[in-house]
Amino acid sequence: MKIGELAAASGTTSKTIRFYEQSGVLPEPTRMPSGYRDCGPEFIERLTFVRAHRRPDCR
Structure with missing residues (x-):
């Protein structure tokens, strides 16, 4: 998938x-x-993980 689709x-x-x-x-x-x-699809999994584990003050 292209970057826009991934986003x-x-x-x-x-x-x-x-x-x-x-x-x-x-x-x-x-x-x-x-x-x-x-x-x-592994990129979606990695992005979901990263977004879920960011520091709270960075959201």
């Missing part, structure tokens, strides 16, 4: 996903021949 499915934004990738919280996804990210 909608996980309840976050594309900008947040890019930030998590750059900071190493999310692994670098594979890329389609067009250059778009190709994120699998």
